[in-house]
Amino acid sequence: MKGIANPLQVSRFMQVYDAAAARKGIKVSIGFNFDEYVAITRATPTKGRTYPNFRPDRSPIKSGEGFWILGVDKNDNVALLEAARLYDLSHSNFAEHLQSLKVFFADPALHAHHQDCCTCIAPSAKKITGKVAYLGDRWVRRDLRGQGMSKIMAGLARGVSYAMWAPDFLCALVARQLVEKGVVYGYTHHEPGGSILRLIEEDIVDDDCLVWQTGEELKSLVEGGNELILTS
Template sequence: MQSNVTTLEFSKYLYAAEELGRKSGLHITTGDDFDEYVEITSRLAGKSSTYPCFRPDSSDLPPGKAFWIIGRDRGGGVAHVQALRLDHLSNIDLAEHLGSLRAWFADPNLKAGPGSSSRCDAPTACSITGLVAYHGDIWLREDFRGRGLSTFIGGIAFGLAWAKWSPDFIYALVAGWHIEKGVVDRYGYLHREPHGSVLHLPAHGIHDDDWLVWLTRDELLKMPRTLMVDRFGRR
C-alpha cells in the first residue's frame, strides 16, 4: 500500500527534479496525445525517429497507458523529450514480450515489414512480470548536454511513472555507450544486462542490440530518499 509519507516524499522528489530542470532552463509539460508527440519529435534535428511502440499508427496508446514529457527552453524551443508506456504482463514475462514483435506493434503482420525479428537474451527478463513500465525515446538537445540533466531525466520519469501507475518494474533499453559512460547510473537505474533487445526492423531502419536496465517497485519507492539526498543534496 502507498503510504502518505511515501506520497509526500515523491511530491518533494518531483518538485526537486522540476527545480533542477528549471535551473537548467527547461520548462516541463506532459501529455498523452501521441499524434501531437510524434508531430513534435519528427521535427527535432539530431533526434532519431520515434520507435513504433510510441507511434499511434503502429501501437495502441490510449490515455492512461502512456504519456510523454517535453522540456522547452526559455524561448519555447523543444530541448528534451522522453516517453513512457505501461504493459500488463500477467500471462507473459518481459523476455517473451520483448522477443515478440507485439512489443513494438499492435499488429506486426500489418506494420513490421519483411525481415523483421526481435529477441531478448537478458536472463532476468524472464522474471519481470506484472505491471511493467517502459521508459524510452529519450533525447536531449546538444546544447543542454553536459549540465548534469541525466538525473533530472530519470527523476521526472520515475516520479511520474510511480504517481500514475506504481508499476512492479520500470525498464529502459539503451545502447552500450550509455553503460560505458555511466549515463544509466546518473538516470538512476540499478541493474543492467546485455542483449536485452536484439531488434531488426529493416523497413524502419532499426538494427539494435541494446542493454536492458531496470528497477523494481521497491527500488523505485526508495528513489525519493536516495536521489534527493545523494544527488539533489536535500532531505
C-alpha cells in the same frame, strides 16, 4: 507492485527535478496525447525518428497507460524529450514481449515486416512481469548535454511513472556504450543482450542492454527522497 503512491512524497520528489530544470532555464511539461508527441518529435531538428512503440500508427497507447515529457527553453524551443508507457505483462514477461515484437507493434502480423526480428538473451528479462513501465525515446539537445539533464529526465520520468502506475518493474533498452560510460541513471540493474533488434521498414538495427529496477526500488527512491541529482 502493491500499494498506493504517497502523493506528498511524490510531489516533493518531483519538485527537486522541476526546480533543477528551471535553474537551467528549462520549463518542463507532461503530456498524454501521443499524436501530439510524434508531431513534436518530427518537427525537432536532430531528433531521430521515434520508435514504433511510442507511435499511435503502430502501437496505440490507451489513456492512462502512457505519458511524455517535454522541456523547452526560454524561447520555447524544444530542449528535452522522453516517453513512457505501461505494459501489462501479467500473463507474459518482457523477454517474450520483445521476441514477439509486441513491445513495438500492437499487431505484429499487420505492421511488422516479415524479416523483422528481436532476440532477448538477458536472463532477467524473463523475470520482468506484471505491470511494467517502459521508458524510452529520450533526447537532450546537444548544447545541454553533459549538464546533468539526463539525471533530471530520469527523476521526472520515475516520479510520474510511480505516481501513475506504481509498477512492478521499470525498465528500458539502452545502447551498450552508454551503460559502459556510466551515463544511464536510476537503474539498479543491467544486463547485455536485452534487445538484438532488426526492424526493416523502420531502418533500425540495435544491440541494446536491458536496464531495470524493481517496483520496491522505485518506491524507495521516490518516497525515500534519494534524489538522483545528489547521487549518481
